[in-house]
Amino acid sequence: MIASDREVYLEPVFERLEERDILSQKCERSLLIGIQDEGDSAFEAENHLNELASLAETMGIPPVHTVMVKLRKTNPRTLVGKGKMEEIRDLVHEVQADLVIFDYDLSPSQQRNLEYDMNITVIDREEVILDIFADRASTREAVLQIALARMQYSLPRLTRAWTHLSRQRGGAKGTRGKGETQLETDHRMVLKKIASLKKELAQVRKNRETQRKRRRSLPVPTLSVVGYTNAGKSSLLNMMTGADVLAEDKLFATLDPTSRRVHLPGGRQVVITDTVGFIRKLPHNLVEAFKSTLEEAVMADAVIHVIDISNPEWREQRKVTEDVLDELGAGDKPVLLVFNKTDKLDDPEELHHFLNNEKHTVVMLSAKTGFGKEKLEMGIQEVLEAELPVKSLLIPADKWDIVAYIRRNSVVMVEEYVDEGIRMEAILSAKDQKMLNEYIKV
Structure with missing residues (x-):
């Protein structure tokens, strides 16, 4: 994180909102609450809870305990029933947790009520992802995008950050005058900040579009690397180019698009762009805020879809990525499917029956060991020759x-x-x- 950028774009919004920044609270022990909705299998719910645990680890607040709640009926006040809420409250004290994370999109009132009833900070999956993004942002554009997404998320939750709602502010020229609550003032300030961020982002996007046009004016095909977070997209780019793109075994290691020129066997040149990873229930505010970044996939001549084949949930992760591409308008792009992390499989041959029925060109790869690199290059050429012969x-x-x-x-x-x-x-x-x-x- 570039500290000065964060101060400029996330500061005086203000100091009270920053008090809600979970990363700044020095929390150390999280209690995770998984939700098994009707229609969800126990296997699916458990995998989703495991993913939340990975998010908590990435956030730097490892889970000390997890609880799975079978949700047959939603309690509009606290999501879970009173008995289950009291059970969670007792467990908080027992395991000495200082943060509770729900694998569910809580409404502002549900968050507020849970915090009041359990006397502990409660966040949901969306807030976890937003905080991770805020911590990982390293460019002005990313900082702006995340600041906007966090402001939009925080706006309906202002009462969680303010406990002084009864405090009155005297009249002043240009305001509603005597009797206006601090909450109303702060609400207006956040709206003003959102408008300001949107204006700044519009200029940044204009600059990005200029750069994109300049790149596309060059007679070189472009490919975009997409996939679920931590599928190995940056590792693939490093393997192909020898460049040192940040590639960690963490969720959301890459937020900013990185483009590299690659020389394929036979002399053909291409430009390959790494993009931010997708995830189940990617917050809509983030999709909107990162639209200019994600548009790299829309503007590319073809898409390299990287899948972590060692993950038991790879089919769901593939669908999540394809759904986001459809939402962005890139669902009809030529696709090269790359099944990565084959080095973690006991028997890669087991996949061959599936590959034979696949409509897209498929490559088996280990970006870690380099296995499949030649087939990857051939696959890229095959996809491009079909699109740009x-x-x-x-x-x-x-x-x-x-x-x-x-x-x-x-x-x-x-x-x-x-x-x-x-x-x-x-x-x-x-x-x-x-x-x-x-x-x-x-």
């Missing part, structure tokens, strides 16, 4: 304007002089294929 052209010797156009707007693999003119092999967009059709030789 290499075409053979014969240009008459007097058509130098056509030759110049192809050089400017495509990746030229071969260019040589022959008796009939200039023979070229180049990667052409669909538009250019149509325009240059008379020069293309089958």
Whole structure:
């Protein structure tokens, strides 16, 4: 985290809101509450609770105990029934927890009531993810995006940060005057801050779009690496480029997109961009705030979808990623499926029956050991050739304007002089294929 950026964008919002920053509270022991809804299997609920435990570890507040609650009926006041709430309260004292985390999206009133009844800080899954993102942000754009998401999350929860609601502020020019509560004033201040953050983000997004256009003006295909958090996306990029992109065995190690140029066998060049990882129930405010970052996937020529095949929940994680891509408008992009972390499998051969029925090109990979790197490169070429095929052209010797156009707007693999003119092999967009059709030789 860049401290100065955080001070600028998360500060005077204010100091009272920062008091709700779980990371600043020095909590050390969390009690996790898993929720098994009707329709959820015990296996699914347990895996979701394990994921919450990983989030808590990433947050730096490891769980000391977990509780699974079978939720047959939702209590509008506290989510769980009175008896279960009292059981959790007793357990808090027994295990000496200083934070309770629900694997559920609590309403503002439910959070407030649970905290009041149990006399302990209570947060939900969304707040955990927001705090992790806030701690991991390292660029101005990421800090702005997360500040906006946290403000939008905090707005309906202001009463949790303020215990002085009865305090009155005297009248002042431009305000509602005598009798206005501190809460109303703070509510207006947060709305003003949200508007300010949106304005700043609009400018940052404009700059990103300029950079994106500049990159796309280069005649080089682009691919975006997507996948569930901790699937190994950054490790894949490091393996292919030798670059040192942050790759930790942690959730959300990457928040900012990183682009690298890669030379494939045969001379073809591509630009590959790493992106923020997805997760089950990714907060809507984060999806909105990170839209310009996630749009890297929308703008790419193809998508490399990385899946942690060693995770028993990989099918659900795959669906989560595909659903987010659909939401972003990138669901119809050409896809290369990469089943990563094969080094953790006892018998990778077990997957072959599944791979034979897969509609996408599939690569088995271990970014850690380098196993499958050559097949990955071949898979990228296969996907790109289907989307942006290499075409053979014969240009008459007097058509130098056509030759110049192809050089400017495509990746030229071969260019040589022959008796009939200039023979070229180049990667052409669909538009250019149509325009240059008379020069293309089958």
